[in-house]
Amino acid sequence: MYLTADLCDEFSSQIRIAEPIFKAYGALPGFAGEIHTVKVHEDNVLVKAELEKTVDGGVLVVDGGASLRCALVGDNLANMAVENGWAGIIVYGCIRDSAEISGINIGIKALNTHPLKSVKKGRGDVDVPVTFAGVTFFPGQYVYADSDGVIVAKQRLK
Numbered sequence: 001m002y003l004t005a006d007l008c009d010e011f012s013s014q015i016r017i018a019e020p021i022f023k024a025y026g027a028l029p030g031f032a033g034e035i036h037t038v039k040v041h042e043d044n045v046l047v048k049a050e051l052e053k054t055v056d057g058g059v060l061v062v063d064g065g066a067s068l069r070c071a072l073v074g075d076n077l078a079n080m081a082v083e084n085g086w087a088g089i090i091v092y093g094c095i096r097d098s099a100e101i102s103g104i105n106i107g108i109k110a111l112n113t114h115p116l117k118s119v120k121k122g123r124g125d126v127d128v129p130v131t132f133a134g135v136t137f138f139p140g141q142y143v144y145a146d147s148d149g150v151i152v153a154k155q156r157l158k
Helices: 004-014 045-051 074-081
Strands: 015-017 023-025 031-039 059-063 071-073 086-096 109-113 131-132 135-137 142-146 149-153
Touching: 004 015, 004 142, 004 149, 023 086, 023 142, 031 045, 031 086, 045 059, 045 074, 059 142, 071 109, 074 086, 086 142, 135 149
Parallel strands: 031 059, 059 086, 071 086, 086 109
Antiparallel strands: 015 149, 023 109, 031 142, 131 135, 142 149
């Protein structure tokens, strides 16, 4: 795993750094991979649909509109993500089941926790650029996250 601080030192002109707004969840303190995106509002049907897909170390970036009114990811989705090869999840919103998630072998960044599950209407967008924390996450680009922060690059850095 490459540390974000080291990547910033070596590739400063090739990266974008997210604002430090996220809390860390999951058993992995750091994760990296190709970006996949969903944009939803208090509805996690598309989040689940993406995490059901088998990937080789991808990172699902969820633009939940910064909603603090419900959770978009819980322990069931975190376990599914691990089973399907996801390296991590970044949620611009909330997660739940944080105690259980702390023991799951995945990295998760989110704004906070909330005990209420989301609605199930299936509304939103998949594989679209999403912007939050001062950066735009483009599907197919790469994200690196650890205890120091989140950085985005147009291509794999190492």
